[in-house]
Amino acid sequence: MPTDTFYNLNEQKQQRIFDAAIQEFSKRRFSEASINQIVKAAGISRGSFYQYFKDKGDLYLYILQEIGNEKRKVMKQVKALHPNADFFTFYLQYIKVAMEWISTNPAYHEIGMLMEFDDPQLMKELMHRSDDLTDIRELLELDQRRGLIKEELDTGLLLEMIYQLSLHLVKKFYQTGSTEEFVKKHHELILILKDGIVNKSERS
Amino acid sequence: MPTDTFYNLNEQKQQRIFDAAIQEFSKRRFSEASINQIVKAAGISRGSFYQYFKDKGDLYLYILQEIGNEKRKVMKQVKALHPNADFFTFYLQYIKVAMEWISTNPAYHEIGMLMEFDDPQLMKELMHRSDDLTDIRELLELDQRRGLIKEELDTGLLLEMIYQLSLHLVKKFYQTGSTEEFVKKHHELILILKDGIVNKSERS
DNA sequence: TTGTCATATGACAGGGTTGTCATTTTGGGT
DNA sequence: ACCCAAAATGACAACCCTGTCATATGACAA
Numbered sequence: 001m002p003t004d005t006f007y008n009l010n011e012q013k014q015q016r017i018f019d020a021a022i023q024e025f026s027k028r029r030f031s032e033a034s035i036n037q038i039v040k041a042a043g044i045s046r047g048s049f050y051q052y053f054k055d056k057g058d059l060y061l062y063i064l065q066e067i068g069n070e071k072r073k074v075m076k077q078v079k080a081l082h083p084n085a086d087f088f089t090f091y092l093q094y095i096k097v098a099m100e101w102i103s104t105n106p107a108y109h110e111i112g113m114l115m116e117f118d119d120p121q122l123m124k125e126l127m128h129r130s131d132d133l134t135d136i137r138e139l140l141e142l143d144q145r146r147g148l149i150k151e152e153l154d155t156g157l158l159l160e161m162i163y164q165l166s167l168h169l170v171k172k173f174y175q176t177g178s179t180e181e182f183v184k185k186h187h188e189l190i191l192i193l194k195d196g197i198v199n200k201s202e203r204s
Numbered sequence: 205m206p207t208d209t210f211y212n213l214n215e216q217k218q219q220r221i222f223d224a225a226i227q228e229f230s231k232r233r234f235s236e237a238s239i240n241q242i243v244k245a246a247g248i249s250r251g252s253f254y255q256y257f258k259d260k261g262d263l264y265l266y267i268l269q270e271i272g273n274e275k276r277k278v279m280k281q282v283k284a285l286h287p288n289a290d291f292f293t294f295y296l297q298y299i300k301v302a303m304e305w306i307s308t309n310p311a312y313h314e315i316g317m318l319m320e321f322d323d324p325q326l327m328k329e330l331m332h333r334s335d336d337l338t339d340i341r342e343l344l345e346l347d348q349r350r351g352l353i354k355e356e357l358d359t360g361l362l363l364e365m366i367y368q369l370s371l372h373l374v375k376k377f378y379q380t381g382s383t384e385e386f387v388k389k390h391h392e393l394i395l396i397l398k399d400g401i402v403n404k405s406e407r408s
Numbered sequence: 409t410t411g412t413c414a415t416a417t418g419a420c421a422g423g424g425t426t427g428t429c430a431t432t433t434t435g436g437g438t
Numbered sequence: 439a440c441c442c443a444a445a446a447t448g449a450c451a452a453c454c455c456t457g458t459c460a461t462a463t464g465a466c467a468a
Contacts, residue, residue: 168368196400
């Protein structure tokens with residue numbers, strides 16, 4: 001919720017401020033980001049900043065919202081392209097598109113990563129992730145009704161597992177930067193989730 | 205690597221400093237922890253601190269090392285008690301003991317949690333976790349050789365998955381504090397990992 | 409031209425941090 | 439009782455941050 005004053009600014013200036021914020025928030029996590037750096041990069045005075053935003057958190061929420069809007073736009077397209085896919089198909093597609101989007105917006109991605117390393121309570125208030133997962137949850141439940149997934153399993157837990165594992169792989173990718181490895185691991189991961197790790201032929 | 209001066213201190217004083225450090229590092233993550241707070245709590249002067257430790261990181265490494273020693277001691281006992289257990293049995297036992305240890309040392313646990321929310325690169329240099337996982341990795345590989353686990357699976361990935369999922373549950377436990385839920389989820393998680401999520405009776 | 413209102417500015421106060429260093433204290437050995 | 443090295447001290451410099459506020463600027467209207 002920036003002030004009216006901010007929205008009255010010409011687009012160029014708004015963009016300059018947005019870019020400066022992206023730059024800073026992709027370098028340092030929220031709690032360590034410096035307004036000083038942002039105003040310097042944006043070429044505005046410290047005083048002006050406080051005329052546009054209540055404080056650092058206000059700006060942060062603003063850029064998260066903007067990023068979220070862009071992301072949602074991209075993701076809706078995937079959903080439209082695969083209307084009847086089962087969970088596994090959709091998931092791999094989703095991952096693929098997400099990776100492409102990430103590689104065109106590395107800074108956005110860095111911000112997301114840094115959020116993982118900041119005060120969870122602070123970050124929780126930003127609820128950013130629930131949106132992402134809604135589609136996947138629905139698909140899981142649909143597949144369960146379809147009889148593709150064991151009905152006794154708690155989709156909530158499945159969702160948590162998938163999210164966590166995926167997040168872990170994204171983090172690793174972020175550090176090593178190897179896309180092949182990333183995709184390969186995702187496939188292996190899905191295989192394990194699908195069929196388990198126990199060797200049936202030796203069992204009982 | 206504290207200085208000789210530090211080790212020359214009587215045990216009481218060393219302990220006071222250790223306790224003060226634990227207190228601070230369990231409240232704020234490393235990058236936000238304040239030496240001022242630590243010296244105040246330990247009842248020593250700021251100057252003395254720098255006579256004992258090179259800097260904040262030096263102290264941090266010291267306490268991590270101390271905690272690691274204690275933890276390793278506890279864990280070795282579990283291993284000795286279940287010499288021939290398969291992975292699943294050992295894992296649940298391991299989790300149980302780890303939880304007990306955690307509940308008697310909440311502050312240590314908090315420090316571990318906060319580490320998850322600090323600069324990964326900084327934290328990586330502390331390699332703390334590889335130790336923990338060695339036992340589990342060996343057990344996984346043994347079970348694979350025994351024919352209990354599908355031989356085509358990459359134990360490295362399995363280990364990653366298990367570690368990440370477990371860490372996630374620990375984090376949740378840390379926030380909600382519900383032990384029952386924690387144990388229950390762990391059991392469900394293992395079931396999924398063992399047999400997968402696909403409904404076989406409907407398949408192919 | 410002058411008035412006025414939105415906007416821009418940066419100095420400032422108040423708070424925090426780290427690492428150093430000249431000085432004082434302490435306590436063991438003689 | 440004295441000496442001296444080791445240890446303790448806290449004031450200090452240097453740096454960082456945030457949020458405010460009196461003042462300056464600029465643009466548009468009358």
